[in-house]
Amino acid sequence: MVSAPRTTDGSDLPLSGTTVVDLTRFVSGSYCTMLLAALGARILKIEVPPGGDSYRGQGATATATGSTLFESINRGKHSVLLDFRTPDGAVALEAMLAEADFFVQNARPGSLDAYGLGYDEVHARHPHLVYASISAFGDTGPEAERGGFDLIVQAESGVMSVTGSAEYGPVKVGPPILDIGAGLSATLAIVAAHTTRQRTGVGSKVSSSLLEFALAGLTTFMADVVANGQQPPLLGSHSPTFSPYGAFAASDGHIVIAGTGSDRLWPLLCDLLDRPDLIDDERYADNAARLRHRDALTAEIETALSRRRVVDWLGIFDAAGLPATTVRSLGEVLASPQVDALDIVRQPTHSSQQGGVDAPFRFDDERPTLSAAPTLGADTRTVLESFGVDPGVIDRLAGPR
Missing domain, CATH: 3.30.1540.10 (formyl-coa transferase, domain 3)
Structure with missing residues (x-):
C-alpha cells in the first residue's frame, strides 16, 4: 500500500484539530506545550498581565518577543493576555476550557485550587478534558507542594551525586535536562490519555515531575544501589559500570x-x-x-x-x-553535516527571524515546523471571539478595537 503524501499545513498531524489551554511557565511546561504544537495542536498560551511569561524578560539575548530564552520553548503558540484570577479573566478562561481538549499547567500542586482550577473541580465541570500537571517533586507525598527548579532537583534527586569529579566535587548537568525530560514525559502521557479519551469520551489527569524523570534517568545506577546499597563515586566522564569508558x-x-x-x-x-x-x-x-x-x-x-x-x-x-x-562545542555541532541532514535546527537568516531547535521527531521523514513565538497578547481578541466570549468582557481584557 502506498501512503498518501503529507500535507504542508499540518492538518494531518496526530493532534490536528485539538486545542490546548496552556497555563504553563518556565521550561518544563512550555517545552511540553511546544511539543504538542509540533504534534498539530492549537496552543493557547495564557499570559498574566502586565508582562506575561517572565521568560520574556529573562535570558542572555533580547528579541522582539522578549528573549531568545522565551522563543526557544514557545514557538507555535498563540498568546492570550488575561488574568484568570479576575472575574473577567475567569469567565474567558472557562469558555476556553469548555471547548478545549487539553489543559496543561505547571503550578505548584494545590496552588490553583483557590481559583477552581484544580483537577477535581475542572474535571467535574469539563469531564472531557485531559488535565496535565507538571511539578518539581510530584503531585503527591510530603514534598508535593514544594517548588523547585532544575538545579534544585538535580541536587536532591541524586543526579549531581554521580555527576562531577572527586577533584572538583558535584556539578550539574549543563542543560536543564530534568525540565526537558519532565516536559517530554508529560507529552507522552497526554497523547496516551487522548487515545483513551477517544475511546471512552472521558478525560483524565496525567502528571509528571522533574524528580520522577530524574529517577527514571538514574535507572541503571539505582539497580546497584537497590541491590547492594553502594553509592557510585564521582567519576567525571567515566562510568561506574564499564572501564575504560x-x-x-x-x-x-x-x-x-x-x-x-x-x-x-x-x-x-x-x-x-x-x-x-x-x-x-x-x-x-x-x-x-x-x-x-x-x-x-x-x-x-x-x-x-x-x-x-x-x-x-x-x-x-x-x-x-x-x-x-572528541567533545564538540555547540558551534561545531551546528556545523555538523549530520545535524544539518536531520534539519532539526532553525537558523535565522536575518535579525528579525527566530532560530531554535524543532521537535525531536519526524512523521514520514518530515519534521513538523513551528511558527514563530508570539508577541505578548497578540491573539487575545481573536481567540476569545472564537470561543464566543462576551464582547464587553473581551474589550475589558484586550482593550477596545
Whole structure:
C-alpha cells in the first residue's frame, strides 16, 4: 500500500484539530506545550498581565518577543493576555476550557485550587478534558507542594551525586535536562490519555515531575544501589559500570572512548595503543578488574594517547571500528553535516527571524515546523471571539478595537 503524501499545513498531524489551554511557565511546561504544537495542536498560551511569561524578560539575548530564552520553548503558540484570577479573566478562561481538549499547567500542586482550577473541580465541570500537571517533586507525598527548579532537583534527586569529579566535587548537568525530560514525559502521557479519551469520551489527569524523570534517568545506577546499597563515586566522564569508558587526555585535547568495557573491544584498544601487554595484565583481566584498577588504567591509556594528536587517534580508532570521538562545542555541532541532514535546527537568516531547535521527531521523514513565538497578547481578541466570549468582557481584557 502506498501512503498518501503529507500535507504542508499540518492538518494531518496526530493532534490536528485539538486545542490546548496552556497555563504553563518556565521550561518544563512550555517545552511540553511546544511539543504538542509540533504534534498539530492549537496552543493557547495564557499570559498574566502586565508582562506575561517572565521568560520574556529573562535570558542572555533580547528579541522582539522578549528573549531568545522565551522563543526557544514557545514557538507555535498563540498568546492570550488575561488574568484568570479576575472575574473577567475567569469567565474567558472557562469558555476556553469548555471547548478545549487539553489543559496543561505547571503550578505548584494545590496552588490553583483557590481559583477552581484544580483537577477535581475542572474535571467535574469539563469531564472531557485531559488535565496535565507538571511539578518539581510530584503531585503527591510530603514534598508535593514544594517548588523547585532544575538545579534544585538535580541536587536532591541524586543526579549531581554521580555527576562531577572527586577533584572538583558535584556539578550539574549543563542543560536543564530534568525540565526537558519532565516536559517530554508529560507529552507522552497526554497523547496516551487522548487515545483513551477517544475511546471512552472521558478525560483524565496525567502528571509528571522533574524528580520522577530524574529517577527514571538514574535507572541503571539505582539497580546497584537497590541491590547492594553502594553509592557510585564521582567519576567525571567515566562510568561506574564499564572501564575504560570516558574522556581521556591526548597530546592536544581529549578523546572520548566508549564500549571498551567489553571483552571484544578491550583487546582492540590495547593493540591500537601499541600496548598489547595490557591484555594479559591481571589487573585488567576483565571489566570488573578494570573497574577496580580504573585510576591506574586511565594513567596507562593517557600515557599512550599522549604520543599523538586527537585527530590522528580518531582516524586510527575509526578505521578499526572502535567507538571514539572528541567533545564538540555547540558551534561545531551546528556545523555538523549530520545535524544539518536531520534539519532539526532553525537558523535565522536575518535579525528579525527566530532560530531554535524543532521537535525531536519526524512523521514520514518530515519534521513538523513551528511558527514563530508570539508577541505578548497578540491573539487575545481573536481567540476569545472564537470561543464566543462576551464582547464587553473581551474589550475589558484586550482593550477596545
